[in-house]
Amino acid sequence: MAIASINPATGEKVKEFAPFDDAEIEKRLKSAENAFRKYRRTAFSQRSELLEATAELLLQEKERLAEIITLEMGKLFPASVEEILKCARACRFYAENAERFLEDEPAQTDAARSYVRYEPLGPVLAIMPWNFPFWQVFRFATPALMAGNVGLLKHASNVPQCALAIEQILCRAGFDDGVFQTLLIEPEQVEKVIVDPRVKAVTLTGSEKAGSAVASTAARQIKKSVLELGGSDAFIVMPSADFESALSTAIKARTINTGQSCIAAKRLFIADEIYDEFLDQFVDRMRALKVGDSMDPATEIGPLATEQILQGVHDQVQKSIAAGAKLLTGGNRIHGPGFFYEPTVLVNVPRESPAYREEVFGPVASIFRVRDADDAIAMANDSPFGLAASAWTNNPEEQELFTSDLETGMVFINAMVASDPRLPFGGVKRSGFGRELGAAGIREFTNTKTIWIS
Secondary structure, eight states: OOEEEEOTTTOOEEEEEOOOOHHHHHHHHHHHHHHHHHHTTSOHHHHHHHHHHHHHHHHHTHHHHHHHHHHHHOOOHHHHHHHHHHHHHHHHHHHHHHHHHTSOEEOOSSSSEEEEEEEEOSEEEEEOOSSSTTHHHHHHHHHHHHTTOEEEEEOOTTOHHHHHHHHHHHHHHTOOTTSEEEOOOOHHHHHHHHHSTTOOEEEEESOHHHHHHHHHHHHHTTOEEEEEOOOOEEEEEOTTSOHHHHHHHHHHHHHGGGGOOTTSEEEEEEEHHHHHHHHHHHHHHHHHOOBOOTTSTTOSBOOOSOHHHHHHHHHHHHHHHHHTOEEEEOOSBOOSSSOOBOOEEEESOOTTSHHHHSOOOSSEEEEEEESSHHHHHHHHHSSSEESEEEEEOOOHHHHHHHHHHSOSSEEEESSOOOOOTTSOBOOEETTEESOBSHHHHHHTTEEEEEEEEO
8 A cells, every 4th residue: 555645534655655665674673773762761751751742742733733633543633633632631641640650659568668660662563554643743742752662653544744754743842853754655664673682562543454454463473452442332322321412312323424433332232212213303304414524614424434444334334234234324425526425324223234333434323122231241341342332321239330340441430531631441352452642651661670679
């Protein structure tokens, strides 16, 4: 796949980049290794100042950076601005809390003194996706850099200008050469970087296929990996829920980022008692969503990021319909320039169809009728994925049941699933392993060293 910016709203190629050759990759790996030797010994206060400076630059240039996001992957411009603001918040969160998260932990033993210390590992390769092209990188980079590691970014091939802009922002904030570098490389060049002994760990956010390949390669080298893969998140609504709040949030949760989010609500499970009314209103509101130019403030659904993603979503919808699913609205590409797809609702989705078993990365909702909380949990768990779930109920017993029995890394009650720097982020089953964000996230790429002094 060419490393190129292609405007999803028009399909036009904006700019193409030549991939790095072996000599350039070697230069950057050597730079990362040398930078780590010095950077690992910097004080938390110095790292904190650098991240605070990064946050300030992000805030000052939020609109310029947001325009790059919208140009390369089609995100609605207000959402692109919010993504930059979220990156700034993450910088400040770790600038303020990293030292506390990684401080030595005394242990009560027979030693004169014993404690646990968290030390950086070295250069970490981050293989990142296009759907949140700044946030996905910063949620890796902020804890990794505050822990004393250095970063190597292999970004998605369709967002090279985002990748370069991130490197430039961190450089301008004052980070030394080699502390954070972008690698403009093609997929077939990634394995060589992972196996290089100077790279100590790897993190990937992306597809199951990519995650399996990366984790296998890292495992053969006995290297740490963290994977945040796909999701087919459940959105459950029980009779006691605030109906309007659940309904309006369900629309947002399914169509956020034009449905291109691992934590988007892809499967909706609605209690029988409220199913008919919920379905009617949900379909009406999906049908009324305004599709159009991502720079237009009135637009609610922008283009999908690439032609390939558009075709993949359409194929999943059509195969599900052929298997027996009923189409209530949408189901077609919007003809004309760009990669636009109609907001779509499916019901009576067969268990073995793509809309049930796979992650659908577009504005497509599958809605199911359930008898009660137990039925909703059984259907929600009937998935190869286990990233997150949102459950809507004001019944305390149901709330406890959902938080304990849903097989996911995250459960949100009466709220839409979202990532937050203060909380660990990640999943189970085929949604990956390891955690980003929170205290757990910053410790992923550290050596948990036991110290015993007699």
